[in-house]
Amino acid sequence: MNLMTATALVMGNIIGGGIFLLPASVAPFGTVSLAAFGLLTIGAIALALVFGRLAERHPDTGGPYVYAREAFGDFAGFLSAWSYWTMTWVSNAALAVAAVGYVHVLVPGHASPGVNLAVALGALWLPALANFAGTRYVGAVQLVSTVLKFVPLLFIAVVGLFFFDPGKLGPFNAGGGSAVGGMSAAAAILLYSYVGVESAAMSAGEVRDPERNVGRATVLGTIGAAVVYLLGTLAVFGTVAHDELVNSTAPFSDAVNAMFGGQWGGTVVAGAAVVSIIGALNGWTLMSAQSPYAAAKDGLFPAAFLTKRRGVPTFGVLAAAVLASALTVVNYLIGVGGVFEILVLITTFSATVPYLLAAGAQLYFLLTGRRDKVRPARFARDLTLALTAFGFTFWLVAGAGYAAIYQGVLFLFAGILVYAWMAARKAGRGGRDTAPEPTAAVAAASTGSTTSAGSTASAASTAPAVAADVT
Template sequence: MIHTQKRILGFWRCWALVVGGAIGSAIFMMPALLVTYGGLGLISWAAAAVGALFIAMMLGNLSRRVTNAGGPYAYARAGFGDFAGFLIAWGFWIALWTACVAITIAFTGYLGALIPAIAASPLLTIIAGLALIWLFVGVNIAGVRESGIVGLVTTVLKLIPLVIIGTIGLLFVNTETLPPMNPGTANSAYLFASAFALTFWTFVGIEAVTVPAENVIDPDKTIPRALIIGTLTIAVVYLLVAFAVMGMIPADQLMASSAPLADAGVRIAGRWGGTVVSVGALVSMIGAFNITLLAAGQTAMAAARDGVFPLIFQRMTKRDTPGASFVIIGILASMMLVMNQTKGLVGAYTFILLISTLTVVIPYAFSAMAGLLLGIHDDKISAARKKREAFVSIVAFAICMWVIASSGEEAVYWTFLLLMAGVPVYVIVTRNARLSARMTK
């Protein structure tokens, strides 16, 4: 049975998917990580924002041509066929549901800071994490409308403490506190490249709006607008917050801080300021979790519907949501969360986080080349527009290659193995599809 999904996501909910998908837990820790790079860290963040804008424009161009659900998966499949589409869907799906686990762990950490009993009990920590996972599995099964409303509300709420720090916090900036351009003796170009790869991660998630494309009202206009305006919103918030925090807290204190934005909130408004920021961090993580889960479920559903993922992922509920897909993700995320409590697996889990950037950037790269290929063969647009879109795709691809090169040989090696691990799944699925086709003849 073919399901036609309802178009219920307008511009503001799509904008919330872009902003909420990217702004998660990273912004609440990045100033502490970036201060070691000095002023070059801020410059690299601005450069990463420009790079993310090209990615947004590239995805926006593709969304006008490929209106199916699935985002980068759908784009890669349209440009290069089923197998390429499967590899991208596989890597993208893994990156998304493992990101859900990472956000859950960060959430329980911040929750423990507000409720010491949770921090003191591993059992309560696990229960809190499982509650978050299954609460939003339920929300997403309930419907995209409900998930979109949650995304919009949490996005607005999470921006409040960030905007306060990024605006009022500027009044507390001491220029002498700002770190030097290059705080050490390392090569400036090397520092810039390393910081670029680090800060680019903070923009990963903007593609979330392209995944539920079949639920978007007037997607060929709404999605590109939401991508560009949402990415600009993220960039402005990030840079203002980073500048304010680095100008308020001395570098040595910032490097040692486990909650740099909460510390900045304390400097602005005392203990209550720190509490407000901590609550804002929790809201931010809730919003990011909801959007990441939505993208993971929709990606698997789209791939299954196209015959490159197991068919169970396309089972729809009465509310036109891929319920089985969300339940499977909930089970996997729950298992990984519980396993992460075992000390022996902490190192392995940490490494998964290190390669998660690559598992998302590779779909970006495939999307960029798919955009170039589809644009060249599109006879419905002018030659001038073809050139503009080709330029955007080439620059977006170059940015992806730079991020991959800056990630290190080991991360690239293990990411390749992770993608190849999905090949047997593709073989089994396609074999079953062929057998089914023969039986129906």
């Protein structure tokens, strides 16, 4: 993947289906939510810069897993990979379910559970087929889908400024109480909008010139998503009356109708939403295979996850697609009350674990004087970025809520059984890794080299909205 494709991967994974409901979700808090969005954007860009710094030294597939294991050992690396992997396939199921409603807007008709299930499964397996074809096809789909969803959203955002009416904004702090309280409440909803900033780092082994392009793609993709988020939300706030926006189920559709008249806005936005979700599923399907692949190379995940073809860990893609499909079937056919909701809560917490460990790894490398592990640059600047990224991620954890943290921690600790099994097998082999050859980072360490090396590393990964970006 070149710089443009890697940037599209980041932007496409950040922007999923949630953006189409986001303005209505935060409207009850008033325009203070725009200030909250601005602060979150600063935190997200800091996290993106941290991933870029780390990727310069470790341009290997697996991103946060690689950094956590290098800094804190096998157990921390496993927790990062386990959390990310479970988050991706559960949130993929959530995205597929979200796509069903938009498809019915485009193709009206009787919606039965069987039809809904078929649409959701199609949304899961079409991106999986693109992944089986190889990273070239993944990148092509991601680039096209990102353009197709970015252009209409940016068009609405920019044109909306010409129809902007300050009188429709409503009060600054509509929720009452202190402005800080309103900002925090809005931030709790907005926090997961930027999950996906790590996408280029996760697939660093498949990015051309990763030492340079991973960091650039991460920052450019995050900024591109921020432009769409901020301008789009502002445009909707200024074109749809506040009282209407609070009760809106399709805020972007209402904005299009307010700007141009008629009732055709819903169809246009539904089309953009379907493209957006399919593009996000395409990227997240690749992410779901990257972390377990990297962990399997180190003997921390089953060796089957090492199966790779045309740059894509195919077994990881297959496993994630099957698990997401099973969860979707449960949602539509079995109807076990609360199961789907509980798993979505798990993803909300699980997305933050790799981020915290990666930011912590950056701090560890800096504070132990091992700046070569990040970049031999300005210490104060890198330390400030790492602390900002850690604080941003800690805010994510706080915003997840008690239920998400409770369910997420239980599932995280369940992974200890898997780690015990894999660690025991690894110890039985005398601690040898399962990879056929050492990673570039290990090779560099064994020779005492401090230069970036990673062209031989490959791809692996497993973040949010409902959690992975139904946000």
